[in-house]
Amino acid sequence: MANVVLPDPDATLAQTATAFRRWLTELAAELEPFRHEVAEELDLAYARFRPLQRLLWDHGWHRLGWANEVGGLGGTPLHRYVVAEELAAAGYVNPGIHGSIEIIAPMLVRFAPGLAEHHVPVGVRGDEVWCQGFSEPDAGSDLGSLRTRAVVDGEGFRINGQKMWSSNGHIASWCCLLARTGEAADGYRGLTMFWVDLSSTGVRVVPTKLESGSSDTSEIFFDDVYVPNTHLIGDVGQGWPVVMYLMQFERGAYAWGRQADLHTQLTELIRDHADEFPTDADEIVGDTYLTLLGLRSRCRDTIGELAAGNDLGPAFSIDKILLSTAEQTVTEGARKLLHPRLELAADDDPVAELWRSRWSFSRITTIYGGAGEVQRDLVAERLLGLPRGR
Numbered sequence: 420m421a422n423v424v425l426p427d428p429d430a431t432l433a434q435t436a437t438a439f440r441r442w443l444t445e446l447a448a449e450l451e452p453f454r455h456e457v458a459e460e461l462d463l464a465y466a467r468f469r470p471l472q473r474l475l476w477d478h479g480w481h482r483l484g485w486a487n488e489v490g491g492l493g494g495t496p497l498h499r500y501v502v503a504e505e506l507a508a509a510g511y512v513n514p515g516i517h518g519s520i521e522i523i524a525p526m527l528v529r530f531a532p533g534l535a536e537h538h539v540p541v542g543v544r545g546d547e548v549w550c551q552g553f554s555e556p557d558a559g560s561d562l563g564s565l566r567t568r569a570v571v572d573g574e575g576f577r578i579n580g581q582k583m584w585s586s587n588g589h590i591a592s593w594c595c596l597l598a599r600t601g602e603a604a605d606g607y608r609g610l611t612m613f614w615v616d617l618s619s620t621g622v623r624v625v626p627t628k629l630e631s632g633s634s635d636t637s638e639i640f641f642d643d644v645y646v647p648n649t650h651l652i653g654d655v656g657q658g659w660p661v662v663m664y665l666m667q668f669e670r671g672a673y674a675w676g677r678q679a680d681l682h683t684q685l686t687e688l689i690r691d692h693a694d695e696f697p698t699d700a701d702e703i704v705g706d707t708y709l710t711l712l713g714l715r716s717r718c719r720d721t722i723g724e725l726a727a728g729n730d731l732g733p734a735f736s737i738d739k740i741l742l743s744t745a746e747q748t749v750t751e752g753a754r755k756l757l758h759p760r761l762e763l764a765a766d767d768d769p770v771a772e773l774w775r776s777r778w779s780f781s782r783i784t785t786i787y788g789g790a791g792e793v794q795r796d797l798v799a800e801r802l803l804g805l806p807r808g809r
């Protein structure tokens with residue numbers, strides 16, 4: 420693009436934040452459509468925020484922290500985490516799809532550099548959507564029992580099975596799929612991660628309507644789907660370490676982006692609706708704010724560790740627990756502060772509608788990315804060394 424001055428990957432984090440804020444001010448008119456979140460279906464939200472992803476790519480902000488090999492400008496991942504927080508703090512809606520990029524792209528970079536070279540730039544600039552295919556009807560918390568099979572066929576594999584709850588599934592063009600290449604008795608061993616083209620013959624994607632009314636997840640059926648060896652993520656049989664690597668970003672880096680969004684949601688709620696708040700509002704706002712600050716403090720350390728390339732082990736379960744607690748505290752706080760609008764207002768009240776959909780979504784934050792009870796078990800057993808309860 421002509422006349423675009425790309426950000427400096429050698430700048431300090433404070434300098435990056437300042438430069439990004441200046442850019443936001445200069446482009447305020449162009450960015451205005453990306454300021455307002457509304458309750459809407461995923462495909463509509465993607466279409467609406469895709470130009471923002473493109474703009475952030477073209478102006479280099481979303482290229483910070485990615486290596487040159489994948490279209491990045493260099494710098495550390497902390498640069499782009501700072502950009503995410505500043506974007507939210509300025510009242511813009513983080514392109515939602517970008518959350519899944521921050522989870523999946525680091526895995527591609529680490530375990531499938533050839534695939535990353537092509538797909539990371541295309542995904543980060545908003546031109547394709549990716550999803551995760553891990554959970555199955557009989558395998559969620561216990562992925563070791565998954566049954567989708569991949570069998571060697573010439574220079575690739577044939578895949579048969581069913582995945583469910585794949586976020587973004589019906590708008591995704593690629594899926595990172597965990598399948599069994601070993602024996603069922605191998606459990607967590609004998610799993611392999613694949614990068615599957617969802618336009619392949621034999622793939623069928625069926626959206627699932629959630630209680631919130633939106634179709635954010637899908638079932639994906641694989642009927643003799645061919646995947647070439649070049650689309651392996653990591654080695655055959657290494658699926659478990661690969662998915663655990665991804666989970667650090669799903670439970671850690673994703674939480675950083677969400678805390679930034681939640682801070683802005685709370686700030687805007689207070690700014691726009693304080694005159695309707697009940698008499699005990701100070702206590703509700705105080706509790707909510709403290710929960711968010713706790714999450715932010717934790718996530719700040721976590722993204723530092725991730726940026727340094729350190730393995731977090733089971734510690735990222737703490738971020739996941741704090742995030743789901745914060746999601747539910749903020750939305751429950753909003754419900755009380757706006758009472759009785761969430762319960763009683765009609766669908767044509769956009770504020771009630773938006774907070775209702777956020778409230779519904781917050782209920783599932785203790786399920787996706789790993790159920791809350793399982794995260795607590797991991798913290799108890801593997802971090803605190805408490806005796807196993809079963």
Ligand SMILES: Cc1cc2nc3c(=O)[nH]c(=O)nc-3n(C[C@H](O)[C@H](O)[C@H](O)COP(=O)(O)OP(=O)(O)OC[C@H]3O[C@@H](n4cnc5c(N)ncnc54)[C@H](O)[C@@H]3O)c2cc1C
Pocket residue numbers: 550551552553554556557558559560561583584585586587635636783786787788789790791792793796
């Ligand atoms: C909105 C949403 C988005 C999702 N996105 C994706 C996605 O993109 N990709 C994907 O692969 N999956 C996705 N999932 C699936 C999600 O990861 C699983 O639902 C989750 O891991 C729980 O698995 P399950 O549903 O099979 O429940 P189960 O594992 O059957 O758990 C049922 C209950 O038993 C409890 N439980 C199970 N095991 C234990 C244990 N060892 N100790 C204590 N309690 C236990 C659980 O806490 C839970 O309360 C998504 C789910 C939702 C709701």
